[in-house]
Amino acid sequence: MDNLREKHWHHHPLSELDALLESHNQNGLDELTVKERQLLYGSNRLTPQKGKNPFVMFMLQFHQPLVYILLAASIVTFILQEYVDSGVIFAVILVNAIVGFIQEMKALRAVEALAKSMEGKSTVIRDGHKLVIPSDEIVIGDLVILQSGDRVPADLRLIRNRELQVDESALTGESVPSQKNLTPLPIDTTLADRDNMVYSSTLVTYGTASGFVVEIGDNTEIGRINTLIANTQVLATPLTIKISEFSELLLKIILGLAALTFAIGWLHGQPMLDTFMSAVALAVGAIPEGLPAAISIMLAIGVNKMAQRNAIIRKMPAVETLGSTTIICSDKTGTLTQNQMTVQHVFASYQDYSVSGTGYTPQGELLFNDEALSLNTDTNQNVISQNNVALAETLKAGLLCNDSRLFQQQSQWKIEGDPTEAALISSALKAGFNIEQQDKLLPRIDTLPFESQHQYMATLHQSSQSDSYIYIKGSVESILKRCGNALAADGGSIPLDVPRIFEEIEQMASRGLRVLAFARKLVTQDSKSVTHESINTDLTFLGLQAMMDPPREEAIQAVKACQNAGILVKMITGDHVATAASIARQIGLKEPSHDSTHNYAYSGHDLAQLNNQELMEVAQSSAVFARVTPEQKLRLVEALQAKGHIVAMTGDGVNDAPALKQANIGIAMGLGGTEVAKEAADMVLTNDNFATIEAAVEEGRSVFDNLVKFITWTLPTNAGEGLVIMTAILFGLTLPITPVQILWINMSTALLLGLMLAFEQKEPGLMNRPPRKPGAPIINFELMIRVLSVSSLMLIGAYALFAWAIAEGHSTETARTLAVNMFVFGEIFYLFNCRSLRYSMFKIGFFSNPWLLFGVVLMASLQLxxxxxxxxxxxxxxxxLSALQWLAVMAGGAVIFIVVELEKRYRAYQETQRK
Incomplete structure (x- = not known):
């Protein structure tokens, strides 16, 4: 029976299927064969992927260098009997571990959501009897019956079809339901074009059909996607990578300095216990205890800001990843476009008219040579005032030969039925037609519904004043071959110019427009029905209506903003190449460079011919990838990552889930997205709008900016405290600050001062900068020089004040209090420097961050x-302390502020000179 697998089922003629599947196209399988195949192939369900033990997953949250440092700090402070500080540090570690564990558990729900999509009941024929069975009991060769509303339970090859339409958007990305037929197809036909097949978990929207089951469970197309999701590695984000690298470096430096401190003290003959406690003090001082908490809180603030801009973050590091993004791979339908078909051109009496407005909202005008046509609403016929009867009749045909409904609900225009028909209603309403009035003037008395083999729909309308009319709409080929003449602008008859019509159609198709033709036929007033024979000849050609799902205006601006920010935007869609390329050009996606040999757009069939190296080059230089499979989407993301890019990937369907999970940040659609896509994603858009991605990128950059500001601010304190301890050991001096005082400085200032940098506003020109290089360190060379200079100033200030107090005869406690306040108020002054790493505080505004001012006041109060x-x-x-001593502390802090501001001005001057 293994010969049933790996067949090109879409290629075989119907006559071969019974023998190949050892089934019967009328009676289906017998029960004995069913049981044999259940034993051989198993159940029609997706195999649950083996996950990590939850306890192991939780414990792995502690397997990070920075956490090791914090655990050491917690243990040391516990040994020092500072139980409150020890508890606070451990609580930070525990909270971070719990948050990470919860996020990882959520990420593993994608496969579970996918498995649920295959649950339910199905109708099959076995031994000639119709049965309703659980979908997981279906076997290969079963004869399944489908009708409107059913979810397809397995991969089927259709053997009977009555106007079947299937929503395959979750699997293929196709924006409109796929119309099915029984015609055998070439072997290399792509998944989205296999019109004689239906696939597991897709939804029947119209018609009925029956078909043989050819694949079940893990071997279905949806099962292959499940395998891809399970085998896709969850990538570390740029932030987690950088923090991990930074933490490892910090760990080595701290341990090295602590060991050096102990060795120097021991060589100087100091008591072993005192030397050990000094090394401990250095480690406590150098450890940035507040860093993990600050990162978590800053990311949480970023999550909240993004939620206000319609982006829900499911995994906190994704906030910063957006700021690192170098390429955005976007779906087309609903993200870059309106997801609302819109008529843009009408061709009648051999003249081309434009239609303004977008979406289903019936607001817009008909234009001829860029001038709006005035409407004559005084007559019952509501004919365009310029008396173009052919134009009016073309629009009227689209309105009357129509089974859909367009209506307004809470200021939103919505549809019931087919998106194409809704677009025709909207265009007629823009021309001033009234639906109720037309229904009264020309009530429908019979209908020929659309059938795939005929490619048209026809309706008969009875008129009380004259002969009745049959209106027909459909494909250009099916309509034109039945027409004998065309309708003129004055209502008369003119010859049918087929070459002229096809010339117009080619121009429309080149712009990615979908074209429908319209015709009519006059019949006697007593006609009561319309048949295929009655409209086979002698039709009058009325005109064409060309439509597309137009790009969102805000998406055009957002794409431009992203490209100005150095972020490449790629379109990856299940739609046709011509349509996708046309939309991409309207949106403004960049063409390949002049010296490139690559095309602007590639189909999935084209991509299948490329090896990995060729794909990497094509993925880098081309803008549009259409008719792609789930595996190809995944390959494209991997190819871009192999070129060193940080990739954001959008998607809404099950077919997008593997690529969403592989991408550095997966972005799912909240309105039209499947649960599988949402579970696989890092971020969900509540409005399905590309402009939200651009806003989220801006927020992500701002979050990372603020993180760098915090790290640049906190490191001088830790480095300065470490240097103070080392200096004391090296020269055999009394410690100017004790380990307990170091903990006080680190914990209180990180919470009340450093965290307030999270509320800094976005800096000017944020989206005009190029993306950060993925391999770039968190703190660059220039900032490291600043950190070292501020550390040195704090070291000098603390020792100077300590020595001054001792020389004046004050107690060691007073001298140490001076040193502690030097560190704290040095940090306060330096905090204002760090509000911007490049601009002066006076340029960004002293009062633009009230939270920071509040934190400064509170910290100053605590120091008092x-x-x-x-x-x-x-x-x-x-x-x-005395007033004079406080003045000395303030002077020390002011020196730090002035030095950093002068350094900023010098660097700004250097940049100006380079330009």
């Missing part, structure tokens, strides 16, 4: 308590 409260004096070994 640290200095003057007897309780704090006892806990931290502090002592009151």
């Amino acid at each position: 308590a640290f200095t003057y409260s007897p309780t704090m004096n006892t806990l931290f070994g502090s002592a009151p």
Whole structure:
């Protein structure tokens, strides 16, 4: 029976299927064969993927260098009997681990959501009897019956068909339901074009059919996607990679300095315990305890900001990943386009008219030579005032030969029925037609529904004033061969110029427009029915209506903004190549460079011919990829990543899920997206709009900017504290600050000062910068020089004030209080420098971040308590200061602020000179 697998089922003629599947096209399988095949092939369900043990997943959250540092800090502070500090640090570790565990568990739900899509009941014929059975009991060779509303339970080759239409958007990305037929197809026919097949988990929207099951479970197209999802590795984000690298480097430096400190103290003959405690003090001082909490809180603030801009973040590091994005691979339908078919051109009496407006909203005008036509609404016929009867009749035919409904609901225009027919209604309403009035004037008395073998629909309308009319719409070929003449602008008859009509059609098709032809036939008033024979000849050609799903205006602006920001935008869609390329050019996707040999657009068939190296080049230079399979979407993402890009991928269907999971950031559609896509994604758009992605990229860049500001701000304190300890050991001096005081500085300032940088506004020109290079460090060379200079100033300031107080005869407690306040107020002054790493504080506005000012006031108040409260004096070994001593502290902080501002000005001057 294994010969049933790996067949090109779309290629075989119907006459061969019974023998190939060892089934019967009337009676189906017998029960004995069913049981044999259930044993051989198993159930029609997706195999659950084996996941990690939840406990192991949770414990792996602690397997990070920065967490090791924090665990060490927690243990050290516990040994020092600082139980509150130890508990706070451990609580930070635990919260981060819980958040990471929850996010990872959510990510694993994608396969579960996919498996649920195959549950349900199905109608089959076995032994000649119709049965309703659970879908998971279906076997290869079963004869399945489908009707409107059914979810297809397995991959089927159709053997009977009555106007079957299937929504395959979740699998193929096709924007309109696929019309099915029984015609055998070439072997190399792509998935989206296999019109004689239906696939598991797709939805029947119209008609009935029956077909043989040719694949079940994991071997269906949806099962292959399940395997792709399960085998796709979840990539580390640029932020997690950089933080991990930074943490490893920091860990090595801290351990090295602590060991060096211990060795120097031991060589100097200092007591072993004192030397050990000094090394511990250095480690505590150098560890940025507040960094993980700050990163988590800053990302959470970014999540909240993005939610306000219609982007829901499912995995927090995705906030920053957006800011690193170098390429956005976007779906077309509904993301870059309106997802609302719109008539854009009408061709009647051999003249071309434009139609303004987008979407289903019936607001717009008919234009001829760019001038709007005035409408005559005084007559019952509502004919265009320029008396172009052919134009009016073409629009009227689209309105009357129509089974859909366009209606307004809470200021939104919605449809019931086919998107194409809704577009025809909208164009007629724009021309001033009234639906109720036309239904009264020409009530419908009979209909020939659309059938795929005829490619047209016809309706008979009875008139009380004259002969009745049959209106027909359909494909150009099916209509023109039945026409004998054409309708003139004055209502008369003119010869049918077929070459002229096809010339117009080619021009429309080159712009990615879908074209429908319209005709009519006068019949006697007593005619009661319309038949195929009655409209086979002698039709009068009325005109053409050409439509497309137009691009969103805001998407055009968003694509331009992304490209100005150095982010490439690619379109990956299930639609046809010509349509996709036309939309891409309207949106403004960039053409390949002049010296490139690659095309603007490639089909899935084209991509299948390329090896991995060729695909990498094509993916880099070309803009449009149409009619692609799930595997090809995944290959495209992998190819771009292999070129060093940070890839954001959008999608809404099941077919998008593997690529969404593979991408550095997967973006699912919230309105039209499947649950599988949402579960595989890092971010969900609540409005399905590309402009939201551009806004999210901007927020992502802002979040990373603020993270860099925080790290640039916090490192000098940690480095300065470490240098103070090392200097004391090296020269055998008294420690200017104790380990407990170091903890006070680090924890209080990180919370009340550093975190306030998360509320900084976006800097000017944020979206005019190129994307950060993926391999670039968090802190570049220029910022590292700034960190070292500020660390040195803090070191000098702390020792200078400590030595001054001792020389003046003050107690060690007073001297240490001066050193602690030097660090704290040095950080406060430096905080204002860090509000922007390139611009002066005065340029971005002193009051533009009220949260930062609030944090400064609160921190200053705490330092007053640290200095003057007897309780704090006892806990931290502090002592009151005089006004002169406070003045010295402020002067030290001011020096830091002035030095950094001068350095910024110097760098700005250098940049100006380079330009």
